[in-house]
Amino acid sequence: MKLDRKEILKALETITIAGEGKNMVESGAIANVVTFGDEVVVDLVLHTPAMHIKKRAEDDIKKTILELVSPDAKIKINSKVEVPDKPEIKGKSIPGIKNIIGVASGKGGVGKSTVTANLAVSLAKMGFSVGILDADIYGPSMPIMFDVESEKPISIMVDGKSKMKPVESYEVKILSIGFFTAPSQAVIWRGPMASKALNQMIFDADWGELDFMLVDLPPGTGDIHLSIVQSLPITGVVIVSTPQAVALADAKKGVSMFMSEAINVPVLGIIENMAYFTPEELPENKYYIFGKEGARNLAEDLDVPFLGEVPIVQSIREAGDYGRPAAMQTGSIIETVFEEITRNVVREVVSRNESLPATEAVKITTMAGCSAVNKK
Ligand SMILES: Nc1ncnc2c1ncn2[C@@H]1O[C@H](COP(=O)(O)OP(=O)(O)OP(=O)(O)O)[C@@H](O)[C@H]1O
Incomplete structure (x- = not known):
């Protein structure tokens, strides 16, 4: 033949x-x-x-x-x-930080911060050194979730320069925009102010050696996201969504923003939060309050990896409010759920790093980035 x-x-x-x-x-x-x-x-x-x-x-x-x-x-x-050359891209890398993972959601309140906190403690339990940069300027919640609300980062001298020392809780280093505002004080961060504060938390801080820095991004697709991709060489982003149609529509916008040519940050996958309600005493009973497998189907449609599902469990909310992420409850279902998701995230990071050159911070020189952000 x-x-x-x-x-x-x-x-x-x-x-x-x-x-x-x-x-x-x-x-x-x-x-x-x-x-x-x-x-x-x-x-x-x-x-x-x-x-x-x-x-x-x-x-x-x-x-x-x-x-x-x-x-x-x-x-x-x-x-x-062959990844096309982007001559305009050049950003400052952060010495000692191996992987920077953005945690994003299109819609607010879908559990992005809860997922960030639980991913962080699960990574720490696996033996990785982990930091969280809480960049959610609209509602920084890491100080509460890690029970360090009343703490303030101290200043230390490193190589003759004054640097902020991240606050540490459950073996996770944390810097949050919330440390710089009183909890009761409503702060309206204008874009440039927020960017300046974030830049300081990134470059004027003594993060030390980190395997993973998780960045809790604000919900939505806006200026602050552009500002972050311009300041930080993000390895990839994880998108959190509930299975509900309104959340999925916004998650889709998030994925297209990160995948747009102007931003071009790899999407590591989608995590479905609040996938179903399960009473802790009857774990085999599942109630699909927000619809079934919406985020899983979205991942399939967009051809991005599905990283796993987190049920609605009362103890996840309680643990968040109490300041001890639920994944730390040894032997619980939640611990297992987050261990699996975390393993999937690590696997995607490894495969991304094997197949892609390191991301550099995006230097946006035209308005192209803005139209990409507005794109549905
Ligand atoms: N799987 C879950 N089970 C139970 N409660 C949850 C779960 N995920 C999140 N929550 C609760 O839902 C609320 C919103 O979660 P969270 O603050 O993490 O959302 P977010 O997407 O980060 O919100 P924001 O848009 O304000 O940044 C919190 O009270 C949290 O404890």
Whole structure:
């Protein structure tokens, strides 16, 4: 049997790479096709580094050739990732901090801060060194969630410079915009003020060596997000959503903002919070109050990893208010739930770091970023 190169190219015109509008041949993803008898070698060039997209593209190519050209074809695919150069990007890296993970949500009140706090303690329990930068200027909640509301970061001298020392609780280092305002005081942070405060918490702080810095972002898609991606080389973001339609619509906007060309921060995946209600004494009873599997389906639609689901459990709320994240309750279901989600997050970070160059802070030089943010 002899395979025909043209026939193969024609078959490959029927498939696209996730997230790209044109077919693989038209978009230039198929760099070359060479045939030797019943063997075919396809050179594939991907412009996105996500491992799952690479795998899906390779599977699609194999399936298409076997189905449309010959079921006996021996297929070899050489994949290469070429992330387009962004000449305008250059940001300050933070020495000692290995991975910066943004935790975002489109809608407010979906449990983003609760998830951040529980991810942090779960990572710390796994032996990682962890910090939280609470950048939620509208409602910084980390001081309450870690029971350090009345503490203030102290100033220390490092190499002749005065630096802020993060407050530590349950082996997690924390800096929050909430440490600089009285809890009862309503503060309206204007964009530049918030950016300045955040910059100080990032660069004028003595974070030491961290495996993970989790950044609790404000809800929504706004100026402060742009400001953060401009100041911080974010490794990737995790999006938190409930299964409810209004939350999902906003989560989708969040994903498109981070994936937009101007921002281009990898989305590590989606976590479904408040997936169902479960009474602690009857864990097998599940009530899908906000709808079933909405965030899981959204992840599938957007082709981003689904990182897991967190049920509504009274003790999660209580633990948050009490100031001891629920995932610290040894032997509880919540501990197991967060351990699994945390493992999934770490796995995605590892695969992202293997397949992508380090993110640099985005230097936005045009208004392009703003239109991307407004994009639905
Ligand atoms: N899985 C859960 N089970 C029970 N209560 C939860 C759960 N997740 C969050 N909560 C509670 O819901 C409320 C909102 O959660 P949280 O403050 O984490 O949301 P958020 O998305 O960070 O809000 P914001 O938009 O204000 O930043 C809190 O009282 C929290 O304790």
